[in-house]
Amino acid sequence: MTLDLSISRRGALGLAGGAAATLAMPGIVRAAGVDLVVHYSMPAIFKDAQEAIAAAFNARQSAIRVSYVNPTPTYEDGAQLILRQAATGQLPDVSFQGLNRLRLFAERGIALDLRGLLKDEGDPARLGYSAPLLGLGFHGGSQAGLAFATSNPISYYNADLLKRVGADPEAFPKTWDDAIALSAKIAGLGDGINGMFFRWPGDDWMFSALLYGYGGRMLTTDEKAVAFNGPEGLAALKLLDRMVKEGRMPNLAASASSTQDLQAFAAGKLGMMFRTTAQVRAISQSVGANFTLRTTVMPVIDPVKGRLPTGGAGAMITAKDPNRQRAAWEFVKFATSAEGTSLMVKNTGYVPTNQIAIDNPEYLGDFYKQNPLFVAATKQVPLMIPWYAFPGQNSVRVTQVMVDQLARIAEQKATPEAVLADMATEVTKLIPTP
Amino acid sequence: MAEAATIAQTRAAPARRHAGETAVAWLLAAPATLAYVAMILVPSLALVVLAFTDYELGAPGFRWVGLGNFTELMADRGFLRSVANTALYVLFVAPVSVALGLAIALLIEGGRRGRALFRALFFLPVVSLTVAMATAWSYILHPTIGPLNALLRAVGIDGANWLGDSGTVLLSLGLIGIWENAGFNLVLFLAGLTAIPRDLYAAAEMDGVKSAWDRFVTVTWPMLGPTTLFVVIITTVRAIRVFDTVATLTQGGPNKASEVILFTMYTEGFSFFRMGYSAAITLLFLVAVTVLMLVQNRLIDRRVHYG
Amino acid sequence: MAGVTIASLHKRFGAVRAVDDVSLDLSPGEFVSLVGPSGCGKTTLMRIVAGLERAEGGTVSIAGRDVTGLRGADRNVAMVFQSYALYPHMTARQNIALPLVMRRLGARQRLPLVGRAWPGTRAALAGIEADVIATAESLGLGHLLDRKPAQLSGGQRQRVALGRAIVRRPDVFLMDEPLSNLDAALRVQTRKEIVDLHRRAGASTIYVTHDQAEALTMSDRVAVMMAGRILQVANPTAVYDDPRDLRVARFIGSPRINTLAAEIGADGLVRVAGQAMGLAASARGAHVYALRPEHLVLAPAPLMQGRGLAARVEHVEFLGEALLVHARLTATGEDVVARIAPEDRNRLPADGVVGFVAAPGRGLLFGADEARVAAVPTAPMPAGARVHG
CATH class of the missing domain: 3.40.190.10 (Periplasmic binding protein-like II)
Known part of the structure; x- marks a missing residue:
């Protein structure tokens, strides 16, 4: 019941918000102040990108505050942490995991199936989510997560x-x-x-x-x-x-x-x-x-x-509370948006995932001109499969x-x-x- | 009556004091007892329970599988290989690092100068972080650009692919293990040597013990008995517990050639998330180590404590 | 039978002269004690004789052979240590046998198991066993041979250590405070045993001790050592009664000898606080007058009739066989101790004021350099003043 209600309200808000995905966020302001807890691995690679994204996200709206738990050094440690926390009920709201680990979390019922939330957004292409991108996080019949940073x-x-x-x-x-x-x-x-x-x-x-x-x-x-x-x-x-x-x-x-x-x-x-x-x-x-x-x-x-x-990391939602799940979705959406992707690429060198960021040179054109070593991987994007x-x-x-x-x-x-x-x-x- | 009462009272007084002492004793022992129960006893019991389940990290529940994990272990090529590898490793590292530690300790003790320097030099591996040393080792043992093979080439020997070849990887890890352990043993032996009464050497000289070897056999070695027992047990345990060099340098490879028990335990539990299976390995490991220590202690203890 | 000759040995530890130009002769079979306070160099001297320390100068000869350049193992010297230094992993039998094993068996014969296969090993082992048993029996250790040191009492360990020393019949015995770890009763008993042992073995013995009672009771001669030098070597009576040096006089004897500031006037009489002490010397000026506690003759002051030195009794110690009377000289404030028979206690005056004189012919005179100064007795004491003698 509650879920249906909230979805319909979210849908209404989404429609009211109009154009770009990120603009839907002001609707959340009324929902409640949420402190979102986010986990990621490999700080050596991702720390700058994650902090830039959180700063941009927090500056954009005031209803949701993103903070990070201590990042785990490797994907393996990150997976262990979430599995342990699932057993003890101390999960964060969002976790960034190695792409090939998403299935494990989907099978154990830890990762939220994002299909419902995605459906409410309407055409995924409008958000820059191409079919191959969605495929990277789709395992065993569940949209376990969204690709955040990809490599080949x-x-x-x-x-x-x-x-x-x-x-x-x-x-x-x-x-x-x-x-x-x-x-x-x-x-x-x-x-x-x-x-x-x-x-x-x-x-x-x-x-x-x-x-x-x-x-x-x-x-x-x-x-x-x-x-x-x-x-x-x-x-x-x-x-x-x-x-x-x-x-x-x-x-x-x-x-x-x-x-x-x-x-x-x-x-x-x-x-x-x-x-x-x-x-x-x-x-x-x-x-x-x-x-x-x-x-x-x-x-x-x-x-x-x-x-x-395709290697790299995807974002999955581990929150159980519907309200927190919605807040988490807003953050995940931002992190995988054209803007979030651009911040990620500039701070890591991974391949962009959001199609809008790939197609529109405004986002990353200058970056690739200055960093030719990063170009090789982008040329292989059409070949990438999970x-x-x-x-x-x-x-x-x-x-x-x-x-x-x-x-x-x-x-x-x-x-x-x-x-x-x-x-x-x-x-x-x-x-x-x- | 009155007399009986007094007797009863005088008896009761020490009894009360005794009860008070007991309470204080428990109070004083409480922190250690609690720590022991919380940090060792409970986890060990949990481990024993887990070993008979199929629990996976993150799974919502588990099933009892009885001896299932153990029967699977007995047929698990990787596990059997890691048991054999660990045994080989211990048989190589423990005796050599004990002998080497003793030999260097005797040289340093016998030498006149630079004792502090040599002691620090040989102890360095013990305090250096293996994880930090891993990059250094992987460079030193590099098949093409490594200094070791460059050195060997200079004297006309074709070096090996130390960490990459399944034939040499265990030997290489063993040598690193010896490098790590010998310094530790050296310091223990040095302490043992300084504890030997000088009078015994003087007595041996008077008794006509002339050669260094006879002096070693007559005084040094028997007097080092308790130290040696301790060193052998510690080194064996340290060797059985080999993990960090494997985890940082080879991860059990190539093709399980350097797979050791603790690393198998770790990968099963924390890479493959099979906690029940990992617990079964841990349980077998604990039992094996305990039995080994008891046997070693029984066998040697009687020969080294001259009571 | 072999004598020992020590000639002008020198040894320093840093700035400290541990052994400072020491010479000493032992005739074959002689028992000489080295006695002195801790740190006087007696143990160092013994270790040089043993070959455990190297001297910087001087020579050691044993049985007429210069052994200065030989290591300890080659000197045929046996040593008994204060700590006993028994091998804790060996039985009493193995401890006693070790010196024989090392001397009678070659390196190959000493190998475990295979050693026995070497020709002659069995015979040698049988000989060793016989010698060990004979030695053990003579020390009353026969039934303890299979015990390890940890299972033996202090006295038994002491005897095993002795056994290990005598079993191979060395030229010289060296004993480094062998009794100091024993309790008082056992010490007195063992003292006698060591003397007996020495008599039977007949080897020259150097016995290091800080206990003058051991030195006086056991030795043929006593060498008193201080600050690296031997001050006097003489038989026990001479060391006690006729010390050549004030330090020797002070070290030997318990309680310590009384020393008083003395003056020798133009008449040649030795006076303490103006009182003539019954001694005359040809020397003049300030000297030290010394008198052993048992040679003080005490009497209530009135009986002294103005002679003798007045003193006040401070306190009295009861030793059982004697009383020690501690008193302070009225004239100079110097302390003196007198040893008197217990039955004389009630003859001490109630007011504690006594007078004393020296027993006839007993006072000793030392110069300012602590060396003995010749003196002769003068008049005998009046018989009536005698309290104790």
Whole structure:
């Protein structure tokens, strides 16, 4: 009853407010003063952006005050915190979580399904929410959250090393064949120099990049069986195998937190790196003036079917009280608006999510002119699809199984065929049986 | 009658005083008792309960699964691998770091100069934060740009991919563990050495004990007995508890080659959110460590305390 | 049987001269005590003889052989420590056997398990066992051999330590305050045992103690050491009755010897507060007159008939076999102590004013440099004034 009532009132207010989404907020002023508690992770990356957004939001209206709880250092810590707080009933109102973790919160009933609130806003496109953007937060039939900051894998390269082997830094390889050949050439320089590192350790994200590149998918559409064990998956593993064999890719320490590839790259001993665009700021800082750092799009595998996985963070509403949920929605909406997105991009280097901010150069045109290293990822926006989140209680464990299996190829201890078969067997054991 | 009353009274007085003493005793012990109950007993009991459920972090409820978690563990490749890895790690790190700590302590004790300097130098790893050292180690052990391999190349040896190769990763972590533990043991041994009465060495000299080795066997080693027992137990526990180097350097990789029990416990509980399963691992771990300590204590204690 | 010759040893610790030009001869089988206050250098001197400390100058010879350059283990010297220094992890048997094991077995024979396989090991071990048992029996330790030191009483540990020292028949015994950790009764008993032991073993013995009673009762000769120097070496009677130095006189004897400021006039008579003390010397001027408490002859002042020194009794201590009378000289305010028989207590005057003279021939005279000054007795005491003697 109450919910219906409030929705209808919200709808009325929304209509009365008219044009831009953010203008709907004055309606809330009458609702009540709400102190909104917000949580996010990785302050090293997001602190400036979050504070800029909260400052702008708080300056704009006075009914809702946004304050942050202590940010958690990693996505993993952030997920733990919310799960613990869900058990003890101390949840914040809004939490920013890794995109592939949203499903876990949806399945545990912690993340509010945003479809109702979205419906009241009318056409999502009017708010700048494209279908792919909404898709990033849609899991298992629920709109668990809205993408806030997104990333995709890009190519980083050392232009000086390319020149040393006679390659044109302006014409970076467009295909993996060329990239692997170039890697072998660079590795031929000796002196501890390696050609490339494809960042497969840590989680399944970069493996997805190869799998999606061939047009493959992790599980069948009904999510009851593995689907990566087809020709696309085999091709992806064979490509990784070729990077090691032909591209002479070193087996740098296999951990998510390992920085051996970054160390080698910053020292000018690594020609190319393939990893998330989220690291652009940190990498350009560590490279400094050691050599000319360039970034560009990933080599293309299948120009038609090929896609790339999306990393980054999404906002979810964890408030239980309808009044707080409405206040939370206003903040989430602002954080993912064209204005919020612009603040996020300028303070982090992630890819913008809001279509209005992407299309209208007023928002970010100048920023990209001044920061060309950030451009590569934006060119791949049309290719971005969700980073697949596995269903069931073993969702995170599955990714570990995949990394462990990839290590066998990186160490050249098994063939792609054997690895694919083992990976399929193990993952099958871990997904929910119907 | 009167006499009986007086006797009763005189008996009652000490009884009352005794009751008062008991109350004061409880009062004085209360903070520690409360802390123990709240910080150790209750969590341990909760852990035991959890170990028989399928509780997941954030889940609204849980089911009793009996020994389900334990039967799953026995068939879990990752867990079995991590038990084996931990055993190897302990068997490598504990004896070597105890022996090394003792050897350096004897050298420092026997030397004339720079005792404070050497002691500080070798103790440094103990106070340095492993997490902070992780970047340094990952650089030092870097297969291509690492100083270690550069050094080896300079003398014509092809270095290994220390942390990236499943064949060497446990060895590398073990060496880091030894580096961390030897300094700690060294300080304990130094304290033990200074506690040995000088008269015993004088007596040994008079008794015709001439060589350094004979002096070590006759006086130093037996007198270090209690210290050694303590060091062995502490080092074993520290080695079994290896976690931070694994978490920061390898995360159990490549392909579980450096997976150790505490890291498995952590990933199951806090990465995979399977608290029940993680609790089962913790329970097995606690039981194993307790048994190990008891056995060690029983076996060695009788030989080192000369009562 | 071997003598020990210590010749002009020097040893400093920083600015402190711990051993300052010390020479000492022990004839074979002699028992010499080194006695002196704490820090006088006696233990350092002993450790130099043992080879545990290196002297900066001088030589040590044992049985005519210069051992100055030899380490302790090579000197055939045994030492008994104040702390006993028993190996706590070994049984009494193993403790006593160790010096024999180290000397009679080679390094390989001492290896656990395999050592026994070496030729001759078994025979050597049997010999050691026999010697250990013989030694233990002579010390009454036979039934305690399998105990560890922690399971033995202080006196038993002491005996194990002695056993470990005598079992290998050393040339020289060194004992560093071996009795100071024992209670009084046990100390007196062990004193005798050590003397017996010494007599049987016949080895030259240097015995360090700060307890003059031990030194006087046990030794052939006593060496009194102070500030790194030996002041006097003599038999116990001579050290007591005929000290060559005021410091020796003061250190030996309990209660301490009485010392009074004295003046020798032109007539050669030694006077304290104007009273002649029955001594004459050829020296003149200010001196120190010393008199042991048992050599004070006390009488009620009226009986003294104007002779002797007047003093007021401050208090009286009862020791059982004697009384100590503490008194203050009326003339100079100097304190004196007299030892008298308990039955003489009721002869002390009620007003506490007494007079005293020295027992005939007993006063000692020292110069300002604390060295003994020759003096001869003059007139004997009148018999009637005698209270105690």
